[in-house]
Amino acid sequence: MLKKTTSNSTKAKTPKAETLKKKSSAKKAASKIVELESNLERKTIIMQGNEAVAYGALDAGVNFFAGYPITPSTEVAEILSAELPKRGGVFIQMEDEIASICAIVGASLAGAKSLTATSGPGFSLMQEGIGFAKITETPCVVVNVQRMGPSTGMPTSPAQGDIMQSRWGSHGDSPAIVLYPDSVKESYELTIRAVNLAEKYRTCVILLMDEVIGHMRESVRLPDMANVRVINRIKPTVPPHWYKHYDENQKYLSPLASFGEGYRFHVTGLTHDAHGFPTNKAGEAGEMMDRLRKKITYNIRDLVQIESHQMDDAKIAIFAAGITARSAKAAIAMARHEGIKVGLLRPLTIWPFPDDAVRKMLRDVDTVIVPELNQGQLIHEIRRLTKDKSESDVLSIRKVNGDLITPNEILRKIKEVI
Amino acid sequence: MKMEKSYEIRLSGSGGQGLILGGIILARAAVLDNHKVTQTQSYGPESRGGYSRADVIISDRDIFFPEATNFNCLLALTQEACDKYLFDLRDTGILIIDTTFVKNLALAADNTYELPFTEIAQSELGSAISTNVLSVAFLTKITGIVSDASLAASIALSVKPSFVDLNIKAMKLGFKLAENYGR
Numbered sequence: 001m002l003k004k005t006t007s008n009s010t011k012a013k014t015p016k017a018e019t020l021k022k023k024s025s026a027k028k029a030a031s032k033i034v035e036l037e038s039n040l041e042r043k044t045i046i047m048q049g050n051e052a053v054a055y056g057a058l059d060a061g062v063n064f065f066a067g068y069p070i071t072p073s074t075e076v077a078e079i080l081s082a083e084l085p086k087r088g089g090v091f092i093q094m095e096d097e098i099a100s101i102c103a104i105v106g107a108s109l110a111g112a113k114s115l116t117a118t119s120g121p122g123f124s125l126m127q128e129g130i131g132f133a134k135i136t137e138t139p140c141v142v143v144n145v146q147r148m149g150p151s152t153g154m155p156t157s158p159a160q161g162d163i164m165q166s167r168w169g170s171h172g173d174s175p176a177i178v179l180y181p182d183s184v185k186e187s188y189e190l191t192i193r194a195v196n197l198a199e200k201y202r203t204c205v206i207l208l209m210d211e212v213i214g215h216m217r218e219s220v221r222l223p224d225m226a227n228v229r230v231i232n233r234i235k236p237t238v239p240p241h242w243y244k245h246y247d248e249n250q251k252y253l254s255p256l257a258s259f260g261e262g263y264r265f266h267v268t269g270l271t272h273d274a275h276g277f278p279t280n281k282a283g284e285a286g287e288m289m290d291r292l293r294k295k296i297t298y299n300i301r302d303l304v305q306i307e308s309h310q311m312d313d314a315k316i317a318i319f320a321a322g323i324t325a326r327s328a329k330a331a332i333a334m335a336r337h338e339g340i341k342v343g344l345l346r347p348l349t350i351w352p353f354p355d356d357a358v359r360k361m362l363r364d365v366d367t368v369i370v371p372e373l374n375q376g377q378l379i380h381e382i383r384r385l386t387k388d389k390s391e392s393d394v395l396s397i398r399k400v401n402g403d404l405i406t407p408n409e410i411l412r413k414i415k416e417v418i
Numbered sequence: 419m420k421m422e423k424s425y426e427i428r429l430s431g432s433g434g435q436g437l438i439l440g441g442i443i444l445a446r447a448a449v450l451d452n453h454k455v456t457q458t459q460s461y462g463p464e465s466r467g468g469y470s471r472a473d474v475i476i477s478d479r480d481i482f483f484p485e486a487t488n489f490n491c492l493l494a495l496t497q498e499a500c501d502k503y504l505f506d507l508r509d510t511g512i513l514i515i516d517t518t519f520v521k522n523l524a525l526a527a528d529n530t531y532e533l534p535f536t537e538i539a540q541s542e543l544g545s546a547i548s549t550n551v552l553s554v555a556f557l558t559k560i561t562g563i564v565s566d567a568s569l570a571a572s573i574a575l576s577v578k579p580s581f582v583d584l585n586i587k588a589m590k591l592g593f594k595l596a597e598n599y600g601r
Contacts, residue, residue: 046446046455071463155463216484217442217457219449323484330482407483 044221049187049213050075050117052220053143054083056191057115059228062141063089064112066103068096068122071155072211073145076117097122101129104140105204108133109267111258113195113232117143121152123162124169131170132269133204134292136276137246139233139256141194143207145214148373148402157402158211160322160373166206167351173289175296177303178206178351180321184218190348196231197303201295202256208350210323210373212404236263244274246288252295296352305348306357310336314343316414317365319358319382321347323404324371330407335414342414358385367417371397371405424477425563426486429554430503431495431516434466436550439576441472444554447564447572448476456484469498476563491561493553494520495535514557516549531560533595539588548588555592566593 047055054076057065065080077093084091090107094100097118104114118126123144133140144166148159162169166178179194181187190207198205236243236255245265247254257263266276271285279285296303307325310332311317318328325346335342345361347354362368362385370379379396386394397413399405427444429437438459445457453476462468473486492507494500495516504525507513513527518536533556539549551573558564564572573585 044449044452046442046449046457156461212458212484215459217445217455218481218484219445219453219455326482326484333482404483404485406485406487408487 042222042224044219046217047184047220047222048075048215048217049181049184049209050145050215051079052184052188052222053117053191053207053209053214054079055222056188057141057195058083058087059188059222059225059230060113060192060195061230061232062113062115062195063087064104064107064114065090065116066092066094066100066107066114067116067118068094068100070097070119070122072147072214073117073119073143073209075214076143076145097125098129101126101133101140101142104142105129105133105136105138108138108140109136109259111261113139113199115141115143115195117145119145119147119155120150120162123165127165127169127171130204130206131172131174134170134174134176135172135269135271135288136267137202137254137256137292138204138267139198139202140204141191141198141207142204143191143194143209145209145211147211148400154402156211156215158323158373158404159400159402160210160324160377161375161400162208163321163350163372163374163377166208175293176206176351177201177203177296177349178208179305179348180208180350181213181348182322182325182346183213183220184216185220185222186348187213188220188222192228192230196229199231199233200253201299201303202233202254203292203295208322212323240264245276246272246274246291248274248287248291252291252298300352303349303352304354304357306354307344307346307348308357309344309346311343311345311361311364313341314365316340316342316367316369316417317361318342318344318369318371318410319346319361319378320344320371321350321378324373327405327407328371328410331410331414334407334411340414340418353381355385358382362386366393368394369397369410369413369417370394371399371410371413373399373405375400424475424479424481425490425561426488427474427476427491427493427557427561427563428471428486428489428503428506429474429493429495429550429557430469430471430499431493431519432499433461433468433470435470435495436547437470437495438472440550440554441474443551443569443572443576444474444558444564445476446576447558447568448474450568450571451564453478454481456481458484469502471499471503491557491563493557495549495553497521500524512561514553514560516553531556531599533599538591538595542591543584543588548584551585551588552592552595555589556596557592559593559596560599 081091107114148154148157179190181190194205234255243263270278448455459472461470491512512529514531516535518534535553
């Protein structure tokens with residue numbers, strides 16, 4: 001009886017569903033034209049950092065978002081909840097952040113480009129899932145719009161407290177790719193880059209944002225879609241019975257089949273062999289760990305991006321990321337006005353750390369100032385690379401009260417050292 | 419208006435007064451006038467009450483630091499906000515206060531404009547809800563920082579369709595108050 005009802009209702013639904021589909025595809029075409037005129041013509045408009053992340057995700061081809069809304073990242077989920085269904089994508093509000101990260105990993109294994117957005121408390125919950133994405137080499141992107149303080153902290157205040165967590169938060173010693181924008185436009189660009197790198201390197205890429213940039217509105221002109229470079233994962237070309245889910249090759253980039261395409265593979269968080277089946281053999285385990293590391297270290301030139309601002313003749317360098325780099329640029333403008341030679345080195349890729357650029361900076365300048373909105377995190381990386389300099393040459397400016405480091409505070413520090 | 423240097427505006431008061439929307443409207447109007455803009459805000463977790471401020475920086479050059487530190491213009495809709503931010507107004511800066519709530523002025527600034535914006539919105543427009551647009555329109559007329567047409571266009575783009583008429587009315591009233599101020 002039950003069966004009959006089911007089959008009846010399916011039959012009844014089918015034609016209706018078809019017409020609906022037709023209708024929606026007609027609608028979709030119309031809305032795309034509207035979009036082409038209003039959105040893709042892309043005039044200069046005012047846009048929030050979080051909005052830029054959402055539109056960057058859409059332009060990069062993200063078609064699956066699972067998340068749990070949290071200040072100061074909520075706008076990303078809000079916009080994607082409206083936009084993804086219109087474009088045939090999927091938006092799911094999950095019960096929590098653990099489920100969210102698991103959902104985006106699962107969706108990616110089924111072939112979707114997936115992304116989630118969160119803030120500190122959610123980012124902590126996601127750490128295990130991030131490790132799972134890394135060991136299973138599943139492309140996905142986690143956006144973390146940082147808030148101030150441990151636990152719930154100050155939801156609407158900025159801080160840069162998750163710099164080390166984004167690198168070391170997940171257990172088991174796995175490498176990380178973490179990008180860090182300093183403007184609304186760059187939030188858009190680095191979201192696309194994060195999705196691209198996730199697809200290319202088959203890993204979980206983290207986009208670290210400052211609350212101020214997530215909530216800030218700026219005049220911005222996004223590039224026309226024709227100029228947006230989108231990378232898709234490499235698909236296997238071998239027959240299914242030859243396929244290895246984790247294939248070794250020189251560049252440490254291997255093709256990725258999706259579930260349901262006829263390729264047989266196993267996915268587990270346990271240490272696994274090339275087909276994905278669990279293994280305890282030292283050789284295979286070592287190979288797997290090596291691959292996770294080498295796909296980052298062998299491609300460091302592709303991964304690392306830095307901005308060098310007025311560094312040519314600088315005697316003092318400021319090393320800062322995100323919003324703090326903008327305070328630094330304002331301070332540099334004021335200092336240069338008084339004839340002080342100071343420049344800025346800014347990492348757009350914060351992990352892997354730009355060791356070479358920092359070493360060059362340490363050779364070229366007398367003093368490095370590291371302003372950051374935490375109790376001192378980036379400065380340890382600078383000190384790690386400091387060999388022949390006394391400690392006093394690397395100076396820290398720290399602030400953890402919910403306010404930004406102002407240009408004047410950096411200028412004062414600059415004047416202390418000259 | 420040709421921008422020589424960046425122009426920093428802080429809109430301050432308490433949560434629920436619509437200051438962040440006011441900031442967005444002002445920022446969007448400046449974009450329509452082809453300026454570079456940043457708009458930032460700071461507010462507590464409450465949706466009503468608590469502190470709230472919106473900063474708008476308008477410039478023709480790249481804006482590095484996005485928060486206003488040395489204001490060209492300060493709008494204060496509460497006593498607390500006025501007390502907190504008054505001393506960061508530059509000497510030549512313009513101070514606009516809502517005398518419905520601001521009763522004490524700790525510093526006599528040269529260019530001070532005092533009007534009971536909330537009371538005016540209540541009596542002339544029927545609700546205090548438009549105080550933000552009323553006072554921002556007053557501000558733009560006094561400072562000349564964005565064009566009237568851009569402000570109107572920005573309002574139409576920034577508020578829900580059913581509230582456009584009310585806010586345009588509030589804007590026009592704000593312009594009128596500015597034109598007649600001190601007469």
